[in-house]
Amino acid sequence: MAQVNELPEVVSLMGRLIDAVNIGMPAGRGCAHPKAHLAKLILAQQYDGRCNRNSIGLLSLMGEKLGIPPTRNQPSYKTLERAYDDPAVIGILNEVFFLTQRPVSLHEERFAVDGTCFPTTIKENWESAKKRFLKKHETRSIFEKTVIACGTTFKIISAFAVTSTPYANDSPYLKPILAQIQQLYRAVSLIVADPAFLSRENCGCIAQLGAKPRIMPKGNVSLKAKGVKAWRDMLIDFTQQTQRWLMDYHTRSIAETVSSTMKRVNTTPLRKKLIIRRAVEILARICVYNLRQLTYLKYTRNIQLEFHTATPD
Secondary structure, three states: OHHHHHHHHHHHHHHHHHHHHOOOOOOOOOOOOOHHHHHHHHHHHHHHOOOHHHHHOHHHHHHHHHOOOOOOOOOOHHHHHHHOOOHHHHHHHHHHHHHOOHHHOOOOOEEEEEEEEEEOOOOOOHHHHHHHHHHOOOOOOOEEEEEEEEEOOOOOEEEEEEOOOOOOOOHHHHHHHHHHHHHHOOOOOEEEEOHHHOOHHHHHHHHHOOOEEEEOOOOOOOOOOOOOHHHHHHHHHHHHOHHHHHHHHHHHHHHHHHHHHHHHHOOOOOOOOOHHHHHHHHHHHHHHHHHHHHHHHHHHOOOOOOOOOOOOO
Protein backbone atom coordinates (compact mmCIF):
# COMPACT_ATOMS: atom_id res chain seq x y z
CA MET A 1 0.00 0.00 0.00
CA ALA A 2 2.87 2.38 0.79
CA GLN A 3 4.40 1.90 -2.67
CA VAL A 4 1.03 2.32 -4.38
CA ASN A 5 0.44 5.64 -2.63
CA GLU A 6 4.02 6.93 -2.70
CA LEU A 7 3.72 9.31 -5.66
CA PRO A 8 0.52 11.17 -4.65
CA GLU A 9 1.51 11.19 -0.97
CA VAL A 10 5.01 12.60 -1.58
CA VAL A 11 3.81 15.29 -3.98
CA SER A 12 1.04 16.27 -1.58
CA LEU A 13 3.53 16.44 1.30
CA MET A 14 5.75 18.78 -0.72
CA GLY A 15 2.88 21.22 -1.05
CA ARG A 16 1.75 20.84 2.58
CA LEU A 17 5.19 21.37 4.09
CA ILE A 18 6.08 24.42 2.02
CA ASP A 19 2.68 25.93 2.81
CA ALA A 20 3.32 25.15 6.51
CA VAL A 21 6.57 27.11 6.44
CA ASN A 22 4.42 30.20 5.94
CA ILE A 23 7.32 32.61 5.73
CA GLY A 24 5.12 35.17 4.07
CA MET A 25 7.60 36.15 1.39
CA PRO A 26 6.01 38.24 -1.38
CA ALA A 27 7.03 37.75 -4.98
CA GLY A 28 8.72 41.18 -4.93
CA ARG A 29 9.56 43.57 -7.72
CA GLY A 30 11.01 41.89 -10.77
CA CYS A 31 9.85 38.43 -9.62
CA ALA A 32 6.63 37.21 -11.17
CA HIS A 33 6.58 33.87 -9.33
CA PRO A 34 6.11 33.27 -5.58
CA LYS A 35 9.18 31.81 -3.88
CA ALA A 36 7.10 29.00 -2.37
CA HIS A 37 6.03 27.89 -5.84
CA LEU A 38 9.65 27.78 -7.01
CA ALA A 39 10.62 25.74 -3.94
CA LYS A 40 7.82 23.27 -4.70
CA LEU A 41 9.01 23.00 -8.29
CA ILE A 42 12.59 22.29 -7.16
CA LEU A 43 11.41 19.44 -4.92
CA ALA A 44 9.24 18.07 -7.71
CA GLN A 45 12.20 18.21 -10.09
CA GLN A 46 14.46 16.31 -7.69
CA TYR A 47 11.75 13.72 -7.09
CA ASP A 48 11.20 13.22 -10.82
CA GLY A 49 14.89 13.48 -11.77
CA ARG A 50 14.49 15.37 -15.06
CA CYS A 51 16.25 18.41 -16.49
CA ASN A 52 14.98 22.00 -16.10
CA ARG A 53 12.99 22.13 -19.36
CA ASN A 54 11.18 18.84 -18.70
CA SER A 55 10.54 19.81 -15.08
CA ILE A 56 8.56 22.91 -16.09
CA GLY A 57 6.06 20.51 -17.60
CA LEU A 58 5.51 18.98 -14.17
CA LEU A 59 3.31 21.99 -13.33
CA SER A 60 0.55 20.73 -15.60
CA LEU A 61 0.91 17.22 -14.15
CA MET A 62 1.44 17.92 -10.44
CA GLY A 63 0.39 21.55 -10.03
CA GLU A 64 -2.90 20.79 -8.28
CA LYS A 65 -1.31 18.37 -5.80
CA LEU A 66 1.53 20.83 -5.14
CA GLY A 67 -0.92 23.64 -4.47
CA ILE A 68 0.24 25.75 -7.42
CA PRO A 69 -2.77 27.29 -9.20
CA PRO A 70 -2.75 27.28 -13.02
CA THR A 71 -1.65 30.53 -14.63
CA ARG A 72 -0.71 31.86 -18.02
CA ASN A 73 2.54 33.23 -16.62
CA GLN A 74 4.35 29.92 -16.38
CA PRO A 75 7.97 30.05 -15.12
CA SER A 76 10.67 29.41 -17.69
CA TYR A 77 13.41 26.83 -17.31
CA LYS A 78 15.86 29.66 -16.57
CA THR A 79 13.64 30.82 -13.70
CA LEU A 80 13.84 27.32 -12.23
CA GLU A 81 17.60 27.28 -12.71
CA ARG A 82 18.09 30.63 -10.96
CA ALA A 83 15.83 29.53 -8.08
CA TYR A 84 18.62 27.22 -6.87
CA ASP A 85 20.65 30.20 -5.62
CA ASP A 86 17.75 32.39 -4.51
CA PRO A 87 18.21 33.05 -0.74
CA ALA A 88 14.45 33.05 -0.09
CA VAL A 89 13.98 29.69 -1.84
CA ILE A 90 16.98 28.23 0.02
CA GLY A 91 15.45 29.41 3.30
CA ILE A 92 12.18 27.66 2.48
CA LEU A 93 13.97 24.40 1.62
CA ASN A 94 15.94 24.57 4.87
CA GLU A 95 12.69 24.94 6.81
CA VAL A 96 11.22 21.98 4.92
CA PHE A 97 14.24 19.88 5.95
CA PHE A 98 13.70 20.84 9.59
CA LEU A 99 9.98 20.07 9.37
CA THR A 100 10.62 16.56 8.05
CA GLN A 101 12.16 15.74 11.46
CA ARG A 102 9.07 16.65 13.48
CA PRO A 103 7.04 13.40 13.17
CA VAL A 104 9.94 11.32 14.59
CA SER A 105 11.78 13.87 16.77
CA LEU A 106 10.24 12.55 20.00
CA HIS A 107 10.86 8.88 19.16
CA GLU A 108 14.36 8.75 17.62
CA GLU A 109 17.38 8.58 19.96
CA ARG A 110 20.09 6.64 18.09
CA PHE A 111 21.98 8.06 15.12
CA ALA A 112 24.55 6.84 12.61
CA VAL A 113 26.99 9.14 10.79
CA ASP A 114 28.73 8.46 7.49
CA GLY A 115 30.23 10.27 4.50
CA THR A 116 28.98 9.73 0.96
CA CYS A 117 29.71 11.18 -2.47
CA PHE A 118 27.21 12.30 -5.10
CA PRO A 119 28.53 12.04 -8.68
CA THR A 120 28.37 14.99 -11.06
CA THR A 121 28.82 12.79 -14.15
CA ILE A 122 27.96 9.21 -15.14
CA LYS A 123 31.46 8.72 -16.59
CA GLU A 124 33.39 8.44 -13.32
CA ASN A 125 33.73 5.86 -10.56
CA TRP A 126 34.55 6.93 -7.00
CA GLU A 127 37.26 4.32 -6.40
CA SER A 128 39.16 5.11 -9.61
CA ALA A 129 38.78 8.86 -9.02
CA LYS A 130 40.14 8.49 -5.47
CA LYS A 131 43.20 6.58 -6.73
CA ARG A 132 43.88 9.29 -9.31
CA PHE A 133 43.60 11.97 -6.65
CA LEU A 134 46.32 10.29 -4.57
CA LYS A 135 48.68 10.72 -7.52
CA LYS A 136 47.59 14.16 -8.71
CA HIS A 137 45.01 16.63 -7.39
CA GLU A 138 42.26 17.39 -9.88
CA THR A 139 40.79 20.86 -10.24
CA ARG A 140 37.50 19.62 -11.71
CA SER A 141 35.04 18.36 -9.10
CA ILE A 142 33.49 15.12 -10.33
CA PHE A 143 31.98 14.24 -6.94
CA GLU A 144 30.40 16.23 -4.11
CA LYS A 145 30.98 14.75 -0.68
CA THR A 146 28.35 15.03 2.03
CA VAL A 147 28.49 13.86 5.64
CA ILE A 148 25.05 12.72 6.75
CA ALA A 149 23.53 11.58 10.04
CA CYS A 150 20.37 9.49 10.12
CA GLY A 151 18.25 7.92 12.83
CA THR A 152 18.79 4.17 13.04
CA THR A 153 15.13 3.50 13.96
CA PHE A 154 13.22 5.45 11.30
CA LYS A 155 16.05 6.14 8.80
CA ILE A 156 15.24 9.85 8.49
CA ILE A 157 18.25 12.03 7.61
CA SER A 158 18.58 14.25 10.67
CA ALA A 159 21.62 16.38 9.76
CA PHE A 160 24.11 16.84 6.95
CA ALA A 161 27.09 18.92 5.86
CA VAL A 162 28.53 19.37 2.36
CA THR A 163 32.33 19.19 2.58
CA SER A 164 34.73 21.70 1.05
CA THR A 165 36.24 19.11 -1.33
CA PRO A 166 35.32 15.52 -2.27
CA TYR A 167 38.50 14.33 -0.55
CA ALA A 168 38.04 16.23 2.73
CA ASN A 169 38.51 14.51 6.08
CA ASP A 170 35.19 13.50 7.68
CA SER A 171 36.17 14.14 11.29
CA PRO A 172 35.83 17.97 11.48
CA TYR A 173 32.23 17.80 10.24
CA LEU A 174 30.93 15.70 13.14
CA LYS A 175 30.74 18.62 15.59
CA PRO A 176 28.34 20.79 13.48
CA ILE A 177 26.26 17.71 12.69
CA LEU A 178 25.89 16.97 16.40
CA ALA A 179 24.77 20.56 16.95
CA GLN A 180 22.02 20.09 14.34
CA ILE A 181 20.86 16.84 15.97
CA GLN A 182 20.79 18.46 19.41
CA GLN A 183 18.64 21.29 18.05
CA LEU A 184 16.08 19.00 16.41
CA TYR A 185 15.80 15.99 18.73
CA ARG A 186 14.79 15.84 22.38
CA ALA A 187 17.04 12.97 23.47
CA VAL A 188 20.19 11.40 22.01
CA SER A 189 21.44 8.12 23.49
CA LEU A 190 23.89 6.77 20.90
CA ILE A 191 26.09 8.09 18.07
CA VAL A 192 27.89 5.56 15.85
CA ALA A 193 30.50 6.38 13.20
CA ASP A 194 33.36 4.73 11.33
CA PRO A 195 37.08 5.24 12.16
CA ALA A 196 37.27 8.33 9.93
CA PHE A 197 35.54 10.24 12.77
CA LEU A 198 37.79 8.90 15.54
CA SER A 199 39.16 11.60 17.86
CA ARG A 200 39.02 12.52 21.51
CA GLU A 201 37.34 15.81 20.66
CA ASN A 202 34.53 14.04 18.81
CA CYS A 203 34.02 11.60 21.69
CA GLY A 204 33.80 14.53 24.08
CA CYS A 205 31.24 16.32 21.89
CA ILE A 206 29.09 13.18 21.76
CA ALA A 207 29.26 12.77 25.54
CA GLN A 208 28.13 16.40 26.00
CA LEU A 209 24.85 15.41 24.32
CA GLY A 210 24.37 12.71 26.94
CA ALA A 211 25.02 10.00 24.34
CA LYS A 212 27.43 7.08 24.13
CA PRO A 213 30.07 7.30 21.36
CA ARG A 214 30.63 4.18 19.30
CA ILE A 215 33.49 4.93 16.88
CA MET A 216 35.60 1.97 15.76
CA PRO A 217 39.12 2.31 17.28
CA LYS A 218 42.20 2.22 15.07
CA GLY A 219 45.13 -0.06 15.76
CA ASN A 220 47.37 2.63 17.27
CA VAL A 221 44.98 4.08 19.89
CA SER A 222 45.73 4.18 23.62
CA LEU A 223 43.60 4.42 26.74
CA LYS A 224 45.06 7.81 27.64
CA ALA A 225 42.06 10.06 28.15
CA LYS A 226 43.98 13.35 27.87
CA GLY A 227 41.12 15.13 29.60
CA VAL A 228 38.32 13.35 27.69
CA LYS A 229 36.70 10.73 29.94
CA ALA A 230 34.32 9.59 27.17
CA TRP A 231 37.32 8.41 25.12
CA ARG A 232 38.57 6.11 27.86
CA ASP A 233 35.07 4.86 28.71
CA MET A 234 34.41 3.98 25.08
CA LEU A 235 37.65 1.96 24.76
CA ILE A 236 37.10 0.16 28.08
CA ASP A 237 33.58 -0.80 26.98
CA PHE A 238 35.07 -2.06 23.71
CA THR A 239 37.50 -4.37 25.54
CA GLN A 240 35.17 -5.56 28.32
CA GLN A 241 31.80 -5.77 26.52
CA THR A 242 32.97 -6.37 22.98
CA GLN A 243 29.89 -8.14 21.60
CA ARG A 244 27.46 -5.59 23.00
CA TRP A 245 29.71 -2.76 21.77
CA LEU A 246 29.83 -4.21 18.26
CA MET A 247 26.05 -4.69 18.19
CA ASP A 248 25.70 -0.95 18.76
CA TYR A 249 28.46 -0.08 16.31
CA HIS A 250 27.17 -2.13 13.40
CA THR A 251 23.95 -0.11 13.28
CA ARG A 252 26.25 2.28 11.41
CA SER A 253 25.47 0.30 8.27
CA ILE A 254 22.02 1.94 8.29
CA ALA A 255 23.70 5.22 7.27
CA GLU A 256 25.23 3.40 4.29
CA THR A 257 21.80 1.97 3.46
CA VAL A 258 20.29 5.47 3.46
CA SER A 259 23.05 6.79 1.17
CA SER A 260 22.63 3.86 -1.19
CA THR A 261 18.84 4.28 -1.25
CA MET A 262 19.13 7.95 -2.23
CA LYS A 263 21.42 7.12 -5.14
CA ARG A 264 19.42 4.13 -6.36
CA VAL A 265 16.10 5.94 -6.26
CA ASN A 266 17.53 8.99 -8.05
CA THR A 267 20.28 7.71 -10.36
CA THR A 268 20.72 11.08 -12.10
CA PRO A 269 24.06 12.76 -11.30
CA LEU A 270 24.07 16.27 -9.87
CA ARG A 271 23.26 18.63 -12.74
CA LYS A 272 24.23 22.04 -11.36
CA LYS A 273 27.60 23.61 -12.18
CA LEU A 274 27.78 26.42 -9.62
CA ILE A 275 28.82 25.34 -6.12
CA ILE A 276 25.91 27.01 -4.29
CA ARG A 277 23.36 25.54 -6.70
CA ARG A 278 24.92 22.11 -6.35
CA ALA A 279 24.70 22.33 -2.54
CA VAL A 280 21.01 23.30 -2.80
CA GLU A 281 20.46 20.38 -5.18
CA ILE A 282 21.82 18.04 -2.49
CA LEU A 283 19.58 19.72 0.11
CA ALA A 284 16.54 19.19 -2.14
CA ARG A 285 17.41 15.53 -2.69
CA ILE A 286 17.70 14.98 1.05
CA CYS A 287 14.32 16.65 1.58
CA VAL A 288 12.78 14.39 -1.06
CA TYR A 289 14.32 11.31 0.54
CA ASN A 290 12.89 12.28 3.94
CA LEU A 291 9.45 12.89 2.42
CA ARG A 292 9.51 9.45 0.76
CA GLN A 293 10.59 7.83 4.02
CA LEU A 294 7.85 9.61 5.97
CA THR A 295 5.30 8.32 3.47
CA TYR A 296 6.48 4.75 4.06
CA LEU A 297 6.54 5.26 7.84
CA LYS A 298 2.93 6.41 7.71
CA TYR A 299 1.85 3.03 6.37
CA THR A 300 4.43 0.69 7.96
CA ARG A 301 4.95 2.25 11.42
CA ASN A 302 1.74 4.25 11.83
CA ILE A 303 3.68 7.52 12.19
CA GLN A 304 1.36 10.53 12.19
CA LEU A 305 2.54 13.15 9.69
CA GLU A 306 1.86 16.24 11.78
CA PHE A 307 4.20 19.21 11.41
CA HIS A 308 2.79 21.83 13.76
CA THR A 309 4.55 20.56 16.89
CA ALA A 310 7.24 22.78 18.36
CA THR A 311 10.88 21.76 17.96
CA PRO A 312 12.18 19.93 21.07
CA ASP A 313 14.20 22.01 23.53
